[in-house]
Amino acid sequence: MALLEVKDLNTGYGPIQALWSVSLNVENKGITTLLGANGSGKSTFLHCIVGLQKLWSGDIIFDNKSITSIKANKRTDQGISLVPEGRRIFFNMSVKENLVMGAYTPNARGKMDDSFEQVYAMFPVLKERTGQRAGTLSGGEQQMLAIARALMSRPKLLMLDEVSTGLSPVLTTLVMDTLGKIGETLPILVVEQAVEKALEISHTAYVLENGKIVMQGKSDELKRDENLRKAYMGI
Amino acid sequence: MSLELLAQTIINGLFIGFLFGLAGMGLTIIFGVMKIINFATGAMIMLGAYVGYWTYTYWPYSAIPGIIVSVGVGFLFGILVYQVLVRRLIGKPLLTTLLVLFGLTSILENSMLNLWSPNPRSIPIDFPTYSYGLISISTSRVFVSIMAIVATILVLAVFKYTTFGRIIRAVIQDKIAATLMGVDVNRVYTLGFSLGVTLTFLAGALLAMVYPFEPFGGLPYALMAFVVVVLGTLGNPVGCLFAGLIIGTVHSFVGSYWTLNMSPAVAYLIMIITFLLRPQGLMGKKE
Ligand SMILES: Nc1ncnc2c1ncn2[C@@H]1O[C@H](COP(=O)(O)OP(=O)(O)OP(=O)(O)O)[C@@H](O)[C@H]1O
């Protein structure tokens, strides 16, 4: 049984359709990845799942329940957490305050102390900088904060939109390895430009092109696919 | 130019400065949270003044109930105005907001006129005045200033230290991120608007203890509040406090050494010069 089941999703902006009959499953285990070129509709898809983008048609089933008509802010409490494109941390707040914001939902609030311990263990640098204004963190630290903040809500599903953007290759590897570790206990859906690395840590992959799913399958199989290599890895 | 007049001018300036700051803070919180400019500020200041006045009329033993009642009524009035009107203005063109809220101003002002006559009133609280040489300090002004300072500190503390304050700051910084955290942005808008209106009412109730007021008397105060907001950097409550004190002092100096009629003109001249030289406001950092 899939944790997240997206069925026949159509949506767009004004009269322009951005996603065409997209269906995608996220299993209850491990990492699923969604690949695609710029403008192919990856962020739009994630926004549909968190409720920031209205569906034209289709259904989103999460944890055996349709969430299509649930408001965006309520979906967080259902257990969906998104690290949005561009991080969107609260620049004028301290690291700690950002994390407290992450634990805003009723479900997460009671477990806040435990969550703090977990994310500080995972990202020790955040503990060192707990009082620092988030806007003054380095790019890599900001990305870690964004991931940590998303974990503070105690999600059942973690989704990340291009977390490696703007990071050095070393940091990208570090962040992806961290995701690999988180993925051992928490189901994850990653949207990535770092295709090679994303396929390495995920078990299933989907490829989006102009708003349509054009390829899907096991990650290690897709990794060997000629077309995919040509299109996304420049090989 | 006597030293006493100078001292008196500065003291008076700071007194009224706290009130300008309070009204400005009401405006700036609303703008910060939902990017709406409350063009009905003037009428709301007068409404607050009337609430303070009527409370005192029916219970003339202390100044405190008027303050409490104006805060309470301001909050409820804020929720009402938000739910009926302002909710529909979010994301609309500035002109729509301008017209609708000027409409609201007109409705409020003419209703006050119709209900309570055009006669200027003031809250007849009997505060003693102390004189030191030629400088006189009325305890009513001291009381009003203290109340304004307490309210300002309270708001800043709520902003900085409470969950509600943190949520408001989150919404001011990034609505989408706040939504992703699970924050109901609509509810924050309602409360943010009401908080702003509450401060506006409070400024009115305090003003009424030191200055006479009438239904159409809000405009000069609103104009000053707008200047304060611009100088203090849009959306920044601390900046408002300082800008309030600056504009209060300027207001007082123009009154003492020239004529009070010119005070708004000078305040606006300062605002225009600020706009030209430092578009980010006096307190703002360069982008
Ligand atoms: N707010 C918007 N208004 C109108 N069109 C939009 C909006 N957001 C996205 N689009 C359009 O929808 C399509 C999909 O955009 P989306 O941001 O989902 O792509 P993406 O795969 O996330 O791209 P990237 O890799 O650059 O982040 C694009 O054609 C884009 O121009």
Ligand SMILES: [Mg+2]
């Ligand atoms: Mg995107």
